[in-house]
Amino acid sequence: MNKVYLNGRFVPAEQACVPITDRGLLFGDSVYEVIPAYGGQPFRLEQHLARLRRSLAAIRMEDPLDDTRWRAIIGELCTNAEADDLSIYIQITRGTYRTRVHRIPSTIESTVIAFASPITARDPRIAEQGIIAITLADIRWARCDIKATTLLPNVLAQAEALESGVDDAIFLRDGQALEGTASNLFIVLDGLLITPPNSEHLLPGITRDLVLELAHDTGIAYAEAAITENELRRAEEIWLTSSTREIAPVVQLDDQAVGDGRPGPCWHHMDSLFQTAKEHIRLAARPTSR
Numbered sequence: 122m123n124k125v126y127l128n129g130r131f132v133p134a135e136q137a138c139v140p141i142t143d144r145g146l147l148f149g150d151s152v153y154e155v156i157p158a159y160g161g162q163p164f165r166l167e168q169h170l171a172r173l174r175r176s177l178a179a180i181r182m183e184d185p186l187d188d189t190r191w192r193a194i195i196g197e198l199c200t201n202a203e204a205d206d207l208s209i210y211i212q213i214t215r216g217t218y219r220t221r222v223h224r225i226p227s228t229i230e231s232t233v234i235a236f237a238s239p240i241t242a243r244d245p246r247i248a249e250q251g252i253i254a255i256t257l258a259d260i261r262w263a264r265c266d267i268k269a270t271t272l273l274p275n276v277l278a279q280a281e282a283l284e285s286g287v288d289d290a291i292f293l294r295d296g297q298a299l300e301g302t303a304s305n306l307f308i309v310l311d312g313l314l315i316t317p318p319n320s321e322h323l324l325p326g327i328t329r330d331l332v333l334e335l336a337h338d339t340g341i342a343y344a345e346a347a348i349t350e351n352e353l354r355r356a357e358e359i360w361l362t363s364s365t366r367e368i369a370p371v372v373q374l375d376d377q378a379v380g381d382g383r384p385g386p387c388w389h390h391m392d393s394l395f396q397t398a399k400e401h402i403r404l405a406a407r408p409t410s411r
């Protein structure tokens with residue numbers, strides 16, 4: 122890994138250390154962001170920074186850096202990376218205190234971490250064959266709209282999916298389908314594209330918003346509406362969206378094929394719109410030749 126950002130400095134990854142009393146480590150007292158960059162150009166940066174500030178406010182923290190400083194750090198991580206397509210990880214913990222106490226100390230300085238990792242290009246088999254998911258009971262807390270690092274239920278759900286020989290899991294709560302373990306949920310039902318409305322039970326995804334924008338701009342009929350378990354099982358198409366997975370078509374849910382068991386026509390259409398949006402970012406990043 123190239124140099125990483127830690128509390129105001131870029132340092133080699135192996136030298137980037139956080140004290141054992143950091144509250145991020147002890148309590149999961151921290152929030153994070155994952156920002157994709159294509160051709161070295163961050164994608165939807167403004168929206169990601171806005172969500173970061175929203176998460177910070179929700180856990181009673183101020184943003185330790187201003188917009189200009191965030192952009193400079195992210196720009197530097199992109200410039201120094203070896204790959205063109207990156208995921209920029211940012212984490213802000215409440216900081217390090219001298220001892221372990223639950224109460225939030227009145228004087229504490231946040232710990233800020235940022236680093237870039239290459240995004241591996243999508244496996245072509247995903248577009249051809251799709252992915253398989255299971256449904257699982259949502260055992261997460263009631264503020265899933267905060268991008269908090271306390272991801273143990275998500276990690277365990279992923280583990281259960283992999284143990285069952287499938288790719289991912291979709292969370293069900295009170296008879297409603299909410300989102301994936303690290304992605305938002307879309308279905309196509311009776312020709313209508315549907316995603317659950319933003320609420321405290323799911324993350325307000327940046328890719329989700331882009332998909333809705335693309336649907337709006339190209340006249341695809343869509344709705345932000347609750348998806349019941351029954352509707353999920355009747356869906357013609359199911360997609361999972363995220364900054365790192367883009368739009369993944371689910372072709373089998375539990376033991377049942379979704380539609381005809383292959384990525385559907387709406388997914389193909391939306392995926393091509395999404396790939397075009399990505400390509401625009403890459404072209405904008407390239408220096409113009411005369």
Ligand code: PDD
Binds near residue numbers: 305
């Ligand atoms: N996760 N829902 C959850 C629970 C997520 O963790 C994510 C993304 C999303 C999709 O959000 P976005 O489109 O803004 O990436 C929805 C990131 C990628 C992660 O934890 O690595």
